[in-house]
Amino acid sequence: MKRRSLPVAAALAAAAVLLLTACGSSDDASKANDEIAGADAGSEQESATPATRPSDTAQHPKVTLPKDVANVFEGWKTGDATKDAVLADTSRRVDALTYAITQAEPDEPALGFYYKGDALLGAADWVQEFVKAKKSMTGETRYFKPTVDVYADGKATLTYCSFEGKAFVKDRKTGEAEKTPVTDDSYLLYSTRMEKNEKGVWQTAVLNSERGNDTCAP
Known part of the structure; x- marks a missing residue:
């Protein structure tokens, strides 16, 4: 999995927000203090943990985010059972990474x-960057415009957007958030490849992101 470039020194110097809710990017080096995922809460939003999700046989781990952190998923249902299962496990994966960051736990089970292979290694490295920088996160991230393609049995691709304008890096010791203005780079386009394992879980095998993509711009 390729990982986004997030210059820690620059973020600390400029009190920049830190992109947090994904571990993949078209960039190479991952540093954890640039800009974290935040979200503009629209008039119609879906909860990060919808009341109903596609059923499956796996016993999913329970993840509870801190009260000052939220992931919001808009348009995250299609009416197709398989596609909705892909989206459900993706939202759970996003929550799991967010939780690991807030708990400073790269080895979070x-x-x-929800990750596998290089994507799992990249996610753990991403969390470790936060730990090294003694940072966490606060605020809200909005995810929208999901497009799922189930191209083979147990295999799918998923693209979606995020808006990161209302979530920020937080100093773990002082609790102070590092805020910066919203720019085009607050919008990201994600491209992922998903694989369904023997437990019925759609795991993320590949995850890349691109900042400022026109697809996600307002």
């Missing part, structure tokens, strides 16, 4: 439940 939920990561291995």
